[in-house]
Amino acid sequence: MNLFRNVVFVAAIAGLVAGVVLACMQAYATVPLILKAEVYEQAGGGHHHDHGAAPAATDTNAMSTIAPAGNAMSSAAPAAEAAAPAAEDEGWAPADGFERFAFSVLANIVTGIGFALVLVAVSEFAGGIGTWRQGVFWGLAGFAVFTLAPGLGLPPELPAMPAAELLPRQIWWTATVVATAIGLGLIAFRKSLPLAILGVLLIVAPHIVGAPQPDSFETPIPEGLHHQFVVAVTVTNLVFWLVLGAVVGVVRGRFTGAAANLRDSFA
Amino acid sequence: MTTATVSLGASVSSQSRFMQLALAALLGIFVVGFVGFSHIDAVHNAAHDYRHSMAFPCH
Numbered sequence: 001m002n003l004f005r006n007v008v009f010v011a012a013i014a015g016l017v018a019g020v021v022l023a024c025m026q027a028y029a030t031v032p033l034i035l036k037a038e039v040y041e042q043a044g045g046g047h048h049h050d051h052g053a054a055p056a057a058t059d060t061n062a063m064s065t066i067a068p069a070g071n072a073m074s075s076a077a078p079a080a081e082a083a084a085p086a087a088e089d090e091g092w093a094p095a096d097g098f099e100r101f102a103f104s105v106l107a108n109i110v111t112g113i114g115f116a117l118v119l120v121a122v123s124e125f126a127g128g129i130g131t132w133r134q135g136v137f138w139g140l141a142g143f144a145v146f147t148l149a150p151g152l153g154l155p156p157e158l159p160a161m162p163a164a165e166l167l168p169r170q171i172w173w174t175a176t177v178v179a180t181a182i183g184l185g186l187i188a189f190r191k192s193l194p195l196a197i198l199g200v201l202l203i204v205a206p207h208i209v210g211a212p213q214p215d216s217f218e219t220p221i222p223e224g225l226h227h228q229f230v231v232a233v234t235v236t237n238l239v240f241w242l243v244l245g246a247v248v249g250v251v252r253g254r255f256t257g258a259a260a261n262l263r264d265s266f267a
Numbered sequence: 268m269t270t271a272t273v274s275l276g277a278s279v280s281s282q283s284r285f286m287q288l289a290l291a292a293l294l295g296i297f298v299v300g301f302v303g304f305s306h307i308d309a310v311h312n313a314a315h316d317y318r319h320s321m322a323f324p325c326h
Contacts (some may be wrong), residue, residue, distance in 0.1 A: 004287040006275040011295070030320040091308035093315070100316065107317035111302045117295025121288045124275060147322065156322035169324035170304055233322050256275065 006255065007124065011116035018244035019112025023105040025239060029232040031104070033225060034158060040220040041160035112244065115142065118247025120248055121183075124214045126189055128256075132249040147237040149180040149203065153211030156233035158226055161219050164212035176206040198251055 054233045094100045119142055120129070129135045150173045155165055186199030219226075281288070302314050303323045311318070311325075317324040 002326065003279050003284060006290055007288065007291040008294075010275065011291070022287050026316070026320045031316050034316055034319050090312060093309075093312035103313040104320075107314035111299050111317070111321075114295040114298030114302070117291050117298070119295075120275075121292035121295065124288050128275065151322050153325055154322065154324060155304070157325070159326070163324070163326060166306070166324060166326065173324050204298045233320055237321065252275065 003124075007117065007120050010130065010248060011120045012113050012118070013194075014244055014247040015111075015113030015116035016109055017112075018116070018240050018248045019109035020105070022112065022236060022240040022245050023108040025236040026104065026108070027101065027234050030229065031101075033229045033232060036225060037158035037160055037221055037229075040222075044160055044220045050121050112240075115146070116244055116248060119244060120252070123146065123248070129140070129245065129249045129252055130256075131253060132246040135247070135249030136242055137244035137245070138248070139241040139243070141188075142245065143238050143241035145177055145181045145184065147234060149206070150176045153207060156230050158221050158229050160222055161226070162214040162217055164214050168212040172206065172209075172211045176211075179206050246260060 087129065094103045096130045119138060123138050129138050154163075154169055154173060163169065183199040183202035186195045186202070190196070190199075302310070303321065305311065305320060315325070
């Protein structure tokens with residue numbers, strides 16, 4: 001499992017660096033907008049996590065939650081509402097402030113390493129990311145696959161924004177990512193016109209099918225705030241992917257360089 | 268980097284190479300999937316701002 005170990009090692013370093021960078025960018029660019037949106041959300045009567053507006057009695061989430069801890073997210077709600085049936089109860093949540101920020105940083109680092117594992121493993125099939133410059137192009141591909149393509153059909157959304165059922169959106173998101181990745185791969189690594197055309201078709205297909213959309217787009221969130229958020233999410237993700245690719249290139253270059261030197265010294 | 272074929276694991280067979288890379292990719296997909304797509308409430312709430320900031324389908 002030598003190769004596996006090396007992939008994990010490179011991915012861990014790159015994911016850690018890019019995850020910390022992304023968390024810092026989010027703290028300044030996206031999280032303040034989410035907090036602003038939550039003010040509108042609470043003014044509009046609490047969290048809208050359940051879009052079917054299910055009555056409390058049928059809310060399985062609430063029923064399965066034993067001993068509800070202090071829910072920081074809904075603590076701003078009036079006492080009467082908090083005492084009302086547990087429709088608002090969404091289980092444990094980090095307390096606002098440092099705890100919430102710390103969990104965001106953790107999520108960024110953990111998924112940064114996850115994305116890095118995918119990036120390093122897939123790029124190894126194509127010969128590996130040799131330099132930071134190659135890494136930047138792999139990063140651009142990652143951005144196109146994981147942010148740009150799914151973001152066209154399902155733009156970044158703020159709390160209190162209407163959306164279709166969660167599961168169909170997750171399925172569309174995943175299918176779009178897979179189709180875009182295969183499409184880009186066919187264009188980039190198969191030197192054949194029919195396969196390149198197939199690649200383009202694969203990239204276009206999810207958008208012809210179309211992402212699941214909500215019945216109504218009515219929202220208390222101002223248009224300007226949402227637009228600002230879409231820009232912030234897209235740009236922060238672009239930088240994340242460029243950093244991730246570049247760091248993979250640098251770390252992997254040093255790694256293979258060191259391995260070659262080790263081989264030489266044993267020879 | 269003397270040649271273009273320097274890889275992270277030069278001495279493994281192509282089948283083992285495929286398996287190890289596929290395993291690494293699957294591990295990454297699992298990690299991202301758990302943090303970003305899990306329907307467990309506590310996981311959703313912990314990574315709430317992250318999910319919104321990554322434009323993952325949320326709520």
